Amino acid sequence: MSAQGETLCAPHASDIIAPALSSRHDRVRGYLERLAGSVPQVLLLEGGTPREREAVALWWAARLNCAGTGAPCLSCAVCTQFATRNNRDMFYLDGAQGSIKIDDVRAVRAVLGEPPRGRYRVVVLAEAQSLGIEAANALLKSLEEPRPGTSFVLLAPQRERLLPTLVSRSWVLTLAWPDGGACDPAVQEWADALAGFVSGEEGWFARTGAKGSIDQGTALQLVAFLQRQLALALTGRGASSFARLLVSRLDTAAMRRLDEALAECQDSLIYNVNPALVLDWLATRLFAWARTSRRA
Known part of the structure; x- marks a missing residue:
């Protein structure tokens, strides 16, 4: 043509x-x-x-x-x-x-x-x-x-x-950064599930293990949402429930590790790594940091 x-x-x-x-x-x-x-x-x-x-x-x-x-x-x-x-x-x-x-x-x-x-x-x-x-x-x-x-x-x-x-x-x-407050209902649902997993609730792996549970676009939006929540937590503006969870569970060193982990997740998703595997990797690390942080 x-x-x-x-x-x-x-x-x-x-x-x-x-x-x-x-x-x-x-x-x-x-x-x-x-x-x-x-x-x-x-x-x-x-x-x-x-x-x-x-x-x-x-x-x-x-x-x-x-x-x-x-x-x-x-x-x-x-x-x-x-x-x-x-x-x-x-x-x-x-x-x-x-x-x-x-x-x-x-x-x-x-x-x-x-x-x-x-x-x-x-x-x-x-x-x-x-x-x-x-x-x-x-x-x-x-x-x-x-x-x-x-x-x-x-x-x-x-x-x-x-x-x-x-x-x-x-x-x-x-x-303009992606909105850190209200977000897409699907993204909010995944954020709530992650918060529950960090708090000790069961069901996370059953959720990610379901076929086609999350696509790349939703996972990228979730990572952007979490980056905004982390920024709120680091600046002491933990107005949202997830930002308050980070403040209550993580010390400053753990928050820095989370920042690096979110950047790595973003890169992995851009390179088309399976979104469910990326989120499982993030969830297990966040769970561990929440248990070992001095704020826990």
């Missing part, structure tokens, strides 16, 4: 970028509007969900290249091409599909010396915490040299998951 045919058959740009248009991200879009007048070489988008981070990155790519009124118009061919990653000035390295390797970065570096074909070349590194050490170093070499007409966009759950040298070269914007 021709490139023109692919564009005509592609999903509408506004549907793909819809998560970026949520009122939750009005502040971030406002900052990006101002930055469009003096484009930084490297943006780092943290917070939000993986889909929201991706949508904001694609919105930014369309914003830099759309020639329509009220850019991005999300209806022209250029916006559609960037939203669907089909423009020759769009490079998308997807860490959600596995480790971003040095060969991936080298392939991008090979064209950086050439001017973009349109207004801006946009290089997106999704789930950039998946960068291997060699790949990260190769990327750093690219960032050390000014690249007019090129915008790098790093996407990660938290800036702490990236090499400090990458963060120091980036303009960091934080998307």
